[in-house]
Amino acid sequence: MDRITRRQALGGLAGVGLAGAGLSQGALAQAATELSFWTWRQEDRSQYSQLFGAFTQANPAIRVGFRGFEAQNYGTALSTALAAGQGPDVIHIRAYGGTEQFARAGYLHPLSREAVPELANFSEAALGSVSMRSDRQVYAVPFASQTLGVFVNREIFSRFNLSMPETWDQFLALCKTLKDRGVIPLANGMNTAWMVEVFTSVFAVPQYGLGFQADLVGGRATFEDPRYVGALEKLTALREFLPTGFEGVDYPTMQQLFLSGRAAMFAGGSFEIANFRRQNPNLQMEFHAPPAPAAGQPRLVSLFFDGGYAINAKTDKRDAAIRLIRYLSTPEFGTRFSALLGNISPIRGATIEDPMLARVAQLNQSAGDYMMAVHFRYQDPTGSTLLQAGVQRLMGGQQSAAQVAADVTRGIATYHAPFRRG
Amino acid sequence: MIPAAWGRRLWLTCLVAPALLVLIGFVVVPIASAFLYSLYSWNGLARGEFSGLENFRVMLFVEPFAGWTWRALSHNLIVFASLMVVQNGTAFLVAFLLLKTLPGHRFHQVAIFLPVILSSVIVGAMWKLFLNPIFGLVNQGLAMVGLGTWAQPWLGQPSTALGSLVLVNTWHWLGFPALVFLAGMQRISREVMEAARLDGATDWQMMRHIVWPLVAPATTVVVILTFIGSMNWFEMPYVMTGLDGSPAGATDVLGLYFYRTAFGSATSGLQDFGRSSALAVMMFLVIAVIATVWTRVLRRREIQE
Incomplete structure (x- = not known):
């Protein structure tokens, strides 16, 4: 049973004094354990209150309080709270390096398969995103997988009788057709650094392919490999199909260009689906895999895990927190999560009813890694920092693909031995 | 003589002390702790070992x-x-x-x-x-x-x-x-x-x-x-x-x-x-x-x- 703290007991006494007639009810409410949950997804408050409501129905003694933060400042708020020995009982945590830096500092409670048998509901790749790389210890349960690909405005495509093509060359031809008809082919701009990395991954992953990915991760290749440089080089062919002044087009602007129908396509992540639907419920959109280098080759989407739910190592309500974490790992939760939040739950057995999400989940069968997030966001300078600035320079015409690849390799080589030559 | 001098000192201390405490609490201590932090290596978010001027060397060279x-x-x-x-x-x-x-x-x-x-x-x-x-x-x-x-x-x-x-x-x-x-x-x-x-x-x-x-x-x-x-x-x-x-x-x-x-x-x-x-x-x-x-x-x- 969960302990009742002195404060709760005092609160209970005060409640008795004030409530008078409602004595028994007041005392019952005070006996319940209140878990606090922090997240950067402040816009998901109402959905989470439904999800946690279902949990409380099954576990009447535990309630969960939701607290959302602005996404950009979440890390700051969380790390200062944890450093001060405080913070929430259950933590929404970002994956890969985002988990590792909190786990390494000892702020997260390690999860064992004995305590959380539901860990068996996740794939190894999913658990890997919320584990320490050194000992594979799991620190959270993953909450969503994200897929990067190309959003298409179906209305524009059918107006000009177009369809998403198979190959890169056909894709460039499609862009040209759209441009000739006065539509911006791709909504993407280069002013928001992280979206530059998304854009890069969408089009570069099928170009360099899984062979290069295996060589790079296995330490047999660097980013200076011709396959990678060639993939970056291809991006520059898209310059003429981006909005005018794309160097200065930021994330909200590109979203608006696509949502308002001024642009026909948007290279982005499945995390946009719910947001796009909310902002323009009438928009008819499709999600496609990016073009392959040539006919017959795979059209790879990019895949990564977003993060997970972790337990604060210092919480005094560990039993209740573990009960919540176990609930957050069940197929029932996964099904409800996908339906409510429009994201793909990585829990095995969760049903994805939404046709668009189901299609994205199907595309995940043929996926490459969202490279920098999955493999090179553990140490500074991260691959993301280097690549984002590099591709901004590449698309702005200030650097060549080879120079960008060399800068990225050199930066990562400061801590990654396979990249050091001689 | 002595009590009067002491009284004056006490009076001055009372005048200066609040401002001094605020200055120490909100200016001197944060600067000193930042300097202290800069002398350690950090393991993720937790303070690791004393590393001297290593952080300065990394940021400058x-x-x-x-x-x-x-x-x-x-x-x-x-x-x-x-x-x-x-x-x-x-x-x-x-x-x-x-x-x-x-x-x-x-x-x-x-x-x-x-x-x-x-x-x-x-x-x-x-x-x-x-x-x-x-x-x-x-x-x-x-x-x-x-x-x-x-x-x-x-x-x-x-x-x-x-x-x-x-x-x-x-x-x-x-x-x-x-x-x-x-x-x-x-x-x-x-x-x-x-x-x-x-x-x-x-x-x-x-x-x-x-x-x-x-x-x-x-x-x-x-x-x-x-x-x-x-x-x-x-x-x-x-x-x-x-x-x-x-x-x-x-x-x-x-x-x-x-x-x-x-x-x-x-x-x-x-x-x-x-x-x-x-x-x-x-x-x-x-x-x-x-x-x-x-x-x-x-x-x-x-x-x-």
């Missing part, structure tokens, strides 16, 4: 961090130099015009000072919209007057991004140095001005030989405040070009670099309190030393003039 540090510092200095010329130069001229009490000077005085009371975040967000390459007022305005070819992605090009931020900062803050200069000018005795006028001095001669030397105290204040403001520049680039100093670090300044190093960027970087503290200590030292020396030099100029 190890690539790519050193390159980023020097780039950020050079941007701060460019911002300072540009603000001195563009913002404070204009402010001086504006103050001189206001001093001449031309028709409508009251209105202009208020109009120029008005943006100063707006929050930097609001000004930054507003100008970010104005400078948007597609929907923005600036490019659309240029197109409307037939200068469509001048339209640029102002915040998206390394060649124009920092300059745009400087101009927005000037729009925001112009009123402050103008007001300081105006106050300085209004202190100049009327006789001196009238005597010069009777001797047939032109506006330029008046400004160059009478006003400029006699507003030296105001100049000192403006120069030092601009220097400190430029070195600590954060809100404007944060709001307008983001934590990464987009595009490709062209608007990166020490404040942004410090914040990124300390707290990470949600979508790219990690947190390192050691290196960020080293950066903060260096920023503090640079600002403190230069501001002190400069104040002394400028004060001497005031006396000589």
